[in-house]
Amino acid sequence: MTREKDLSFGRRIWRFLISMQLALFLLLIVAAVSVFGTIIPQGEDPTFYQQAYGSLRGDLISLFDLNDVFHSWWFLGLALLLAASVLACTIDRLVPLWRQVTRFQFRYETSSYDGAPIKGEAYSQDEVKETAAQLAKRCRGRHYRVFLEERDGQVFLYADRGRFGPFGSLITHLSLLIILAGAIYGGLTGFKDYANIPEGETFTVRPAGFSIKVSDFRVDYYGDSQMPKQYYSDLTVIAGGREVLRKVIAVNDPLTYRGVTFYQSSYGWVVDGTINSQGKESKFTSLDRDVTSIGGGLSLKSFFYPDFVIDPSGHPGTRSHLPKNPRVVYALFQGSKILTYDVAKLGEPVKVNNNLSVIFTGYREYTGLQIAKDPGIPLIYSGSVLLLLGLFLSFYVFPRRIWAMVGPGQKGARVLLAAAAPRAQARLEEEIRELVETWPSKAVK
Amino acid sequence: MISEWENNLFGLAVVLYLAGMVLYFLYTTRRQERTSRLAFSITGAAFVFHTVAMVIRSAEAGRLPFSNMYEFTSLFAWGIALVFLFVEWRYHIKALGSFVTPVVFGLIGYASVLPKEITPLVPALQSYWLQFHVFTAILAYGGFGVSFGVSIMYLLRERKESADKTLRGFYQLIPNLKALDDLNYGAVAFAFPFMTLVLITGAIWAERAWGTYWSWDPKETWALITWLIYAVYLHARLTYGWKGHRAAWMSIIGFLAVLFTYFGVNLLLAGLHSYV
Ligand code: HEM
Numbered sequence A: 001m002t003r004e005k006d007l008s009f010g011r012r013i014w015r016f017l018i019s020m021q022l023a024l025f026l027l028l029i030v031a032a033v034s035v036f037g038t039i040i041p042q043g044e045d046p047t048f049y050q051q052a053y054g055s056l057r058g059d060l061i062s063l064f065d066l067n068d069v070f071h072s073w074w075f076l077g078l079a080l081l082l083a084a085s086v087l088a089c090t091i092d093r094l095v096p097l098w099r100q101v102t103r104f105q106f107r108y109e110t111s112s113y114d115g116a117p118i119k120g121e122a123y124s125q126d127e128v129k130e131t132a133a134q135l136a137k138r139c140r141g142r143h144y145r146v147f148l149e150e151r152d153g154q155v156f157l158y159a160d161r162g163r164f165g166p167f168g169s170l171i172t173h174l175s176l177l178i179i180l181a182g183a184i185y186g187g188l189t190g191f192k193d194y195a196n197i198p199e200g201e202t203f204t205v206r207p208a209g210f211s212i213k214v215s216d217f218r219v220d221y222y223g224d225s226q227m228p229k230q231y232y233s234d235l236t237v238i239a240g241g242r243e244v245l246r247k248v249i250a251v252n253d254p255l256t257y258r259g260v261t262f263y264q265s266s267y268g269w270v271v272d273g274t275i276n277s278q279g280k281e282s283k284f285t286s287l288d289r290d291v292t293s294i295g296g297g298l299s300l301k302s303f304f305y306p307d308f309v310i311d312p313s314g315h316p317g318t319r320s321h322l323p324k325n326p327r328v329v330y331a332l333f334q335g336s337k338i339l340t341y342d343v344a345k346l347g348e349p350v351k352v353n354n355n356l357s358v359i360f361t362g363y364r365e366y367t368g369l370q371i372a373k374d375p376g377i378p379l380i381y382s383g384s385v386l387l388l389l390g391l392f393l394s395f396y397v398f399p400r401r402i403w404a405m406v407g408p409g410q411k412g413a414r415v416l417l418a419a420a421a422p423r424a425q426a427r428l429e430e431e432i433r434e435l436v437e438t439w440p441s442k443a444v445k
Numbered sequence B: 001m002i003s004e005w006e007n008n009l010f011g012l013a014v015v016l017y018l019a020g021m022v023l024y025f026l027y028t029t030r031r032q033e034r035t036s037r038l039a040f041s042i043t044g045a046a047f048v049f050h051t052v053a054m055v056i057r058s059a060e061a062g063r064l065p066f067s068n069m070y071e072f073t074s075l076f077a078w079g080i081a082l083v084f085l086f087v088e089w090r091y092h093i094k095a096l097g098s099f100v101t102p103v104v105f106g107l108i109g110y111a112s113v114l115p116k117e118i119t120p121l122v123p124a125l126q127s128y129w130l131q132f133h134v135f136t137a138i139l140a141y142g143g144f145g146v147s148f149g150v151s152i153m154y155l156l157r158e159r160k161e162s163a164d165k166t167l168r169g170f171y172q173l174i175p176n177l178k179a180l181d182d183l184n185y186g187a188v189a190f191a192f193p194f195m196t197l198v199l200i201t202g203a204i205w206a207e208r209a210w211g212t213y214w215s216w217d218p219k220e221t222w223a224l225i226t227w228l229i230y231a232v233y234l235h236a237r238l239t240y241g242w243k244g245h246r247a248a249w250m251s252i253i254g255f256l257a258v259l260f261t262y263f264g265v266n267l268l269l270a271g272l273h274s275y276v
Helices: A009-018 A020-039 A046-053 A055-063 A066-071 A073-102 A128-141 A167-189 A377-396 A425-437 B004-030 B033-061 B069-091 B094-112 B128-163 B169-173 B177-210 B218-240 B244-268
Strands: A118-124 A145-151 A154-161 A191-198 A202-205 A210-221 A228-239 A242-250 A255-257 A260-277 A280-287 A291-293 A298-305 A308-310 A316-318 A327-334 A337-344 A349-353 A356-373 A400-409 A412-420
Touching: A009 A073, A020 A066, A020 A073, A020 B218, A046 A055, A055 A066, A066 A073, A073 A167, A118 A425, A128 A145, A128 A154, A128 A400, A128 A412, A167 A377, A191 A202, A191 A210, A191 A260, A210 A260, A210 A356, A228 A255, A228 A260, A228 A356, A242 A255, A242 A260, A260 A298, A260 B177, A280 A291, A280 A298, A298 A316, A298 A356, A327 A356, A337 A349, A377 B177, A400 A425, A412 A425, B004 B033, B004 B069, B004 B094, B004 B169, B033 B069, B033 B094, B069 B094, B069 B128, B069 B177, B069 B244, B094 B128, B094 B169, B128 B169, B128 B177, B128 B244, B177 B218, B177 B244, B218 B244
Parallel strands: none
Antiparallel strands: A118 A412, A145 A154, A154 A400, A191 A356, A202 A210, A210 A228, A228 A242, A255 A260, A260 A280, A260 A356, A291 A298, A298 A327, A308 A316, A327 A337, A349 A356, A400 A412
């Protein structure tokens, strides 16, 4: 026996990685820190935590990245250590597992039938070979794979079914590695972007080197309610100056081109207008509720109401989504100083002072698109399929083995049976009982 | 507006679930075969009415009923009732009813006080993947719910056995510890692949709807935590032989995580799923 300290460093690391203690510890720790990640609000700025948890605990939260658990270096570290452990376990079990699944032996000794988890004994009036053939036939009828061997006037049988079940854990573990690899690969090589594109305009997806044009945007509502049922953007991909692909996307129905996917995400209004500042005229487009710089050190915040109304509490609102009474509520800023604010009709010039006037000329809808490229997704999905296959093998395919020894009896043949099914003990016991009890040529005890 | 029929059938189901539960309790004191058969039939009838009510609702809404707290809570109860009835029919563990029907009745009772309006689906929820996601969740939670009931029975009988050797009264109804442990494992082994499907279908849906297959929002994180707890259960069982007592506790903890994923996250934590 090797003592612990005689082991080389590499072997000790290996022992550490394949130990089930480590695996369980890691699984529990990942679960525990995930709990923290759900009860501490994530992704706020440090002052939030100072206020919510007091200064000392707030500092600790920031120090250990508890404000962003799932993207912290130590969480990734745990995940990688878990992956290393899964990999080591899998490699460690590979050879024994392969043997277990692919090799079998007959049982030649009478004594080896005594100690089997399930056993049985039957007598037949037929002679040995005929009895063995019948037994084999019945096993095959129950979807077993059967092997026979004759030796010294006796016939030995080995039959099994569900033998690939033990590969389940192997496939499950490998699939977890594939999924993790997919997540890391996607994180490193993919990108995410978000664009609000007014109808009729074209947006260039810089990292991908092509553009997307929004020809139209449309919302369907439930009946006359203001509740959107679905919304659609008519998108055209423009690559190398040509239109290469066109699709109307909707929520849950994105468009993918060269690995970049466009997801329908939100929508809203934009107002167009011109500004006349010191005799110079320029156009602008302002997104609803956004602050837009409109040149000359000026910025504009606008709210668009298609069916304007002042509600009883004195706030501006809209009666419907139809442009029956379009109005723009705006505020003009010079730096951070507010110059003026009011409600404007379309087409009516707003005179701020002698040198400055603004006119809102029209309105359009914009579509909010989530743009993402994640090359890890195919890995993740194929990993998921493998994961399910692995679990199916582990939990729904039960390996069962039967051994038999058919020898001459007093009046025909005597059959000794042994069987094992660690996961389906009761079921196999029943099968063996049936095999024995329904013997066609009357069983004689 | 929800239809009169649906409402009445649902109400009937709630009353019958309650009656089934009371009969299962009675059975534990009276121990008459008849009582348990009646309890089983009544719970089965409750399940049938419950199913019909949900079918009517689906027809009316033009979709499966899973989009608000009422619908999902009702489905949750339905899933546990389904797995329970199957197990009872297959394995005849009569006392199981007194442990599982309270969970079913608690859920359905809670559902019955929630607003029942059929609300139209927001666009993000209009996905076949979501239907698949909810369906697998129901089966997984059903299996975990049954393993929870079985584990409580296990711990009760175990405590009684260590206190005095003779099992009297109610305790005679509880199957032996080995059978309970097998059933506990069986229910978890049945449910774990479905729980995995819950995570996978949820990820596919999220990717299609939002462009991110996993965003660590509290609901999905809690589903993952639940999954990890049951993974620990399976490994500890397989390699350390954590059966019986420890397996029962793991099942109980796992099911508490299931309940928290559903109720705790909705009521205490906020996230993408907060509209469900
Ligand atoms: C989230 C992580 C993991 C999952 C989902 C997972 C899943 C599984 C499943 C489903 C089984 C089959 C269980 C059964 O047949 O009852 C299994 C078996 C096993 N797992 Fe894991 N596993 C994970 C992590 C690990 C780790 C980190 C180790 C390393 C120590 C490990 C070592 C084993 C071993 C040794 C077996 C028994 C395999 C055999 O005898 O064929 N697992 N695992």
